[in-house]
Amino acid sequence: MSQFLPVTFSRRRIYGAVSSLITFILIIFIVPAACLGYGFHDALNYGNSVNVISIRSAALVGIRVFGAEGASAVFLNPASLSNVNSFNMTASTSMIAWSEEVCDSTSITQRSGTGLCSITGAVAYRTGPDLVIGAGVAKVSDHRYDGIHFLPYDPAHPGIDIIEMLKAKGGLWEALGGVSWSISDNFAAGVSGGLRFGEVSYDYVYDQMFTPYIDSTCSWSWELSEACCHAGFLLWDDELSAGMCFNSGSADRYYSSISIAGRARAEHIGNTTIGFEGEIVDPFDNNFFNGKLSIETPIRGNMNIFAGVGFNEGENMNRVGLAFSVGGNYHVGRMRIDCALSHSGRSRESRSFPDEYSDFVDDSWTHFCIGLQYVI
Numbered sequence: 611m612s613q614f615l616p617v618t619f620s621r622r623r624i625y626g627a628v629s630s631l632i633t634f635i636l637i638i639f640i641v642p643a644a645c646l647g648y649g650f651h652d653a654l655n656y657g658n659s660v661n662v663i664s665i666r667s668a669a670l671v672g673i674r675v676f677g678a679e680g681a682s683a684v685f686l687n688p689a690s691l692s693n694v695n696s697f698n699m700t701a702s703t704s705m706i707a708w709s710e711e712v713c714d715s716t717s718i719t720q721r722s723g724t725g726l727c728s729i730t731g732a733v734a735y736r737t738g739p740d741l742v743i744g745a746g747v748a749k750v751s752d753h754r755y756d757g758i759h760f761l762p763y764d765p766a767h768p769g770i771d772i773i774e775m776l777k778a779k780g781g782l783w784e785a786l787g788g789v790s791w792s793i794s795d796n797f798a799a800g801v802s803g804g805l806r807f808g809e810v811s812y813d814y815v816y817d818q819m820f821t822p823y824i825d826s827t828c829s830w831s832w833e834l835s836e837a838c839c840h841a842g843f844l845l846w847d848d849e850l851s852a853g854m855c856f857n858s859g860s861a862d863r864y865y866s867s868i869s870i871a872g873r874a875r876a877e878h879i880g881n882t883t884i885g886f887e888g889e890i891v892d893p894f895d896n897n898f899f900n901g902k903l904s905i906e907t908p909i910r911g912n913m914n915i916f917a918g919v920g921f922n923e924g925e926n927m928n929r930v931g932l933a934f935s936v937g938g939n940y941h942v943g944r945m946r947i948d949c950a951l952s953h954s955g956r957s958r959e960s961r962s963f964p965d966e967y968s969d970f971v972d973d974s975w976t977h978f979c980i981g982l983q984y985v986i
Contacts (some may be wrong), residue, residue, distance in 0.1 A: 653755035656862075657781060657863075662702065662730075663730050665981045666939070669938065670885075672900075674871075675870070676871055681699060681746055682732045684788035684840070687853060688788040688790055689799050690800070691788060691800055692790040692800070694734045695736065695985070696736050697735050699732075701729075701731045702728070703730075704728045705727060707723070708722060708724075708754070710972070713970055721758070723756045727752060732748070733745060739792075743787070746786055747784070750783065750806070751782040755777070755778040756776075757774075757777075770819065771818060771819055773816075774815065778811070784806050786838075798843065800841070805837065806834065806837070807836075808834055810831060838858045841855065848875075849874060851873045853872075854868070854869065854871075855869050856868050859892070867891045867892070871885060872886060873885030884905050886901075902918060904917070905918070915938040916935070916936065918933075920932075920934075922954065924956060926958045931954060937951060949978075949981075950977065955972065955973065
């Protein structure tokens with residue numbers, strides 16, 4: 611773990627704080643994390659989790675326990691705030707293009723769309739040798755969907771007789787404050803809490819083409835504003851690390867999760883670190899399980915590369931979903947450049963609309979992420 615560095619207030623530090631604020635604003639507007647291919651399979655229910663809150667997490671196939679080493683840890687495992695030496699500021703934004711494939715024995719129907727996905731901003735500051743505080747705002751789920759379905763009135767007789775359209779927009783955000791406490795030289799615990807909020811709206815159209823008018827339309831929306839929390843701990847020595855974190859849920863809107871992870875550093879192979887993580891989504895109810903294996907390798911003193919593979923479960927799965935990722939970071943003075951390429955896919959047995967026949971629906975998404983951090 612990083613050691614505490616005394617903080618003295620001086621003109622240089624004031625100038626540094628001002629420059630870091632300017633950097634933060636610039637990052638928000640000019641640093642994109644472009645995402646290609648994302649299937650929003652349940653926009654009507656829990657949406658899809660935004661897995662680019664921390665680019666380090668994206669590069670390591672979405673791990674949570676060791677998924678952040680700076681301010682963004684308030685959204686994953688707040689115990690990791692203990693890695694902050696003195697001051698850390700991070701921000702990112704993302705654009706997405708999503709797609710889904712509805713497959714039956716005779717055809718494949720594909721839908722896709724693009725748009726702005728997420729904005730994340732967080733800061734952390736060490737207040738003493740054992741205490742680090744942090745705060746941030748991030749988008750944590752997305753319910754966006756825009757599908758036009760051309761359907762036969764009777765699947766046994768080809769021909770388009772019905773058009774169904776659903777357009778959904780919105781998602782959930784978290785505004786959090788957190789604290790990490792280094793209880794001993796090799797044990798830290800942390801907790802963060804705040805507000806989970808957002809609004810999602812839907813517009814639905816049903817039109818039978820042999821009638822001279824649109825048969826029905828419907829618009830509805832829902833809002834959420836409630837307290838949420840994250841908690842976790844880390845235990846480590848020179849070669850081994852372990853940890854656990856918890857993420858609270860929101861009934862019918864956002865899944866809770868529990869993650870347990872461990873990692874080991876192999877000095878004889880260039881200080882490469884190999885880790886594993888098991889995540890239980892919606893524990894004590896659906897108990898969906900996600901497994902992740904990750905690797906970190908320092909290339910130079912100021913450069914690291916990451917990679918990961920994993921699998922995921924979910925509701926009405928046709929087969930287990932697979933994931934892989936690669937990424938890295940590069941330090942330039944007090945700035946750090948992060949990048950990641952993360953791909954996930956899944957197959958489900960359900961359909962998108964009640965009248966749409968399908969054997970299964972395949973969703974896949976690839977994130978290409980780039981971001982900046984300011985570190986003191």
